[in-house]
Amino acid sequence: MGPRVADSGAFPRTADLVIIGGGIAGAAAAFYATREGFRTAVVERKPWLGALTTAVAVACFRAQWDDPDFAYLMVPSIATYERFAEEIGVPGYEIGLRQQGWLFATTDPRGLERFQQWVEGQRRLGITDTELWTGDEARRRFPWLSPDVTAATFRARDGWLSPHEVVYGYARASGAAFLLETEALRIRVTGGRVAGVETSRGFLAAPRVVIAAGPFSRRLAATAGVDLPLFLLRRQRAFVADPAIPPDAPMVADDDTGVYWRPEAGGAFLGWGLPEPPGEPQDPVPADPLFPARALEGAARLTPLFREVAARLTRDRVSVAAGQYTCTPDGKPLIGGCPPVDGLYVLTGDNGYGIESAPQAARHLVDVLTGRLPEAENRFRVHRPFRPTGKKVL
Numbered sequence: 001m002g003p004r005v006a007d008s009g010a011f012p013r014t015a016d017l018v019i020i021g022g023g024i025a026g027a028a029a030a031f032y033a034t035r036e037g038f039r040t041a042v043v044e045r046k047p048w049l050g051a052l053t054t055a056v057a058v059a060c061f062r063a064q065w066d067d068p069d070f071a072y073l074m075v076p077s078i079a080t081y082e083r084f085a086e087e088i089g090v091p092g093y094e095i096g097l098r099q100q101g102w103l104f105a106t107t108d109p110r111g112l113e114r115f116q117q118w119v120e121g122q123r124r125l126g127i128t129d130t131e132l133w134t135g136d137e138a139r140r141r142f143p144w145l146s147p148d149v150t151a152a153t154f155r156a157r158d159g160w161l162s163p164h165e166v167v168y169g170y171a172r173a174s175g176a177a178f179l180l181e182t183e184a185l186r187i188r189v190t191g192g193r194v195a196g197v198e199t200s201r202g203f204l205a206a207p208r209v210v211i212a213a214g215p216f217s218r219r220l221a222a223t224a225g226v227d228l229p230l231f232l233l234r235r236q237r238a239f240v241a242d243p244a245i246p247p248d249a250p251m252v253a254d255d256d257t258g259v260y261w262r263p264e265a266g267g268a269f270l271g272w273g274l275p276e277p278p279g280e281p282q283d284p285v286p287a288d289p290l291f292p293a294r295a296l297e298g299a300a301r302l303t304p305l306f307r308e309v310a311a312r313l314t315r316d317r318v319s320v321a322a323g324q325y326t327c328t329p330d331g332k333p334l335i336g337g338c339p340p341v342d343g344l345y346v347l348t349g350d351n352g353y354g355i356e357s358a359p360q361a362a363r364h365l366v367d368v369l370t371g372r373l374p375e376a377e378n379r380f381r382v383h384r385p386f387r388p389t390g391k392k393v394l
């Protein structure tokens with residue numbers, strides 16, 4: 001079911017708030033902003049919502065974090081996803097939520113010690129339901145794990161969902177105007193204040209503009225004279241179909257290499273953040289046909305059954321897609337105002353976990369928009385000291 005979409009004859013000339021980008025960030029922001037009373041218009045270049053980065057996500061979420069900023073984003077977001085129908089006020093609305101758990105595993109001889117510190121860090125933040133396992137305990141639960149696994153962490157209520165349904169749920173429930181096939185060309189600034197957005201369908205006047213354009217955010221901010229500290233990394237997702245892949249498996253992440261997989265519709269999604277130089281924004285993002293072979297080989301280290309899967313794979317049972325992570329120097333998002341331009345805001349810098357953080361990130365933005373959260377106290381403000389995060393993310 002689609003959102004309320006303004007047709008070509010209904011291009012509004014004004015709004016209280018214009019959001020550029022109809023991915024998960026823009027759709028969530030539209031929902032929470034309209035709930036605060038902002039007359040909101042979302043401009044999206046494509047004919048559909050959620051069709052760029054959001055469409056290629058593996059869409060997993062976890063509360064296994066030992067950094068307070070990530071815990072602040074993820075824990076309430078997961079709680080929102082657990083009662084999404086109620087949140088948007090559409091009884092029975094489904095988002096494909098699967099809480100099959102998330103397993104981090106290692107073959108490091110000192111892995112148990114390493115994971116113990118990490119789990120203790122989570123407990124200090126109130127995340128008390130992550131289990132710490134030896135290799136044998138992990139294999140008892142998941143017999144398909146490699147004999148080389150020495151330690152694992154597991155949280156049963158982690159999992160994944162369908163971003164498409166989240167995007168359309170937020171959009172449909174928001175009451176915002178979604179202007180599809182409408183490209184934001186330039187943000188107009190007059191006398192240091194935002195005046196509106198020049199689009200492919202005309203000028204849309206608004207005192208507040210939010211850039212939620214994923215990989216294109218930096219380019220759009222530059223049209224207002226603002227340089228955002230963002231860089232882009234291509235990331236790929238392979239799908240393989242094979243009946244031997246256990247459908248009840250959790251998300252399995254190799255904590256030593258970063259390769260990960262999870263079950264999906266008769267097979268598995270596999271991902272791996274292989275080293276690549278930062279790139280320019282792209283749409284579409286070209287994928288490497290050799291990626292599935294590399295990911296299968298990588299995943300077989302902890303899950304040896306992927307060797308058999310690779311050996312019998314045929315071309316009709318494998319596919320690959322690519323998107324771009326919009327990254328920041330400290331791995332945390334940019335959410336807030338863009339001084340010195342009054343009225344310009346940003347909601348981006350997903351660093352590869354924009355699905356799992358979307359509800360809370362959008363509420364955080366709306367707290368800034370309403371003035372409830374002063375910029376000086378905003379932990380994700382655009383101009384902040386950037387310290388690198390400890391544990392690497394996938």
Ligand SMILES: Cc1cc2nc3c(=O)[nH]c(=O)nc-3n(C[C@H](O)[C@H](O)[C@H](O)COP(=O)(O)OP(=O)(O)OC[C@H]3O[C@@H](n4cnc5c(N)ncnc54)[C@H](O)[C@@H]3O)c2cc1C
Pocket residue numbers: 020021022023024025026043044045046049050051052053054055056057058059060061182183184185212213214215216220235236237271321322323324325347348350351352353354355356357
């Ligand atoms: C392979 C891969 C796996 C991932 N796995 C996960 C995961 O397991 N968990 C997780 O939480 N996240 C994951 N992510 C990250 C997640 O996909 C992103 O964080 C999220 O989709 C970002 O959403 P967004 O709305 O910020 O950006 P996007 O989805 O890119 O949306 C931006 C929108 O802006 C529009 N736009 C751009 N420029 C303009 C313009 N000038 N005018 C109008 N519209 C414009 C675009 O068309 C697009 O629709 C993954 C990403 C990749 C690539």
